[in-house]
Amino acid sequence: MKDERFIVTYRIEAGSYEEAKAIAWAVQVEQTIEFPYEFITDSYIKENITGRLESLEPMGQGSAYVNVGVMPNAVIDVSRYYVARISYLVDTTALEATQFLNVVFGNSSLQTSYLGGRCRVMSNPL
Secondary structure, eight states, X not given: OTTOEEEEEEEEEOSSXXXXXXXXXXXXXXXXXOSOGGGOOOHHIIIIISOEEEEEXXXXXXXXXXXXXXXXXXXXXXXXXXXXXXXXXXXXXTTOHHHHHHHHTTGGGTOHHHHTTOEEEOSOOO
């Protein structure tokens, strides 16, 4: 399993690419190390344990994620959303179902102070 990763897709609401990137970074850190990144001194933790942003793109009108988690007949302004794909080291799950769910959904869903409920898991990472 060493170095094997899985990817979770998130829909992020943000006013700009830079804001979306900052939100993705907050998710990457919170879902894994749950500790201020700047205080980490171990390079293995920084480079491997912390979630890794694989891609961040503006959501297009034709995106498969436009209507995921949206009430029927609701219309969203796709120009305010980004699709982030974040990978996590499989070992962070301890190969246990509850820890896997903690990595995927974890504390970021509770962190309204910096995410404001603006980040949602969009795909099944399995």
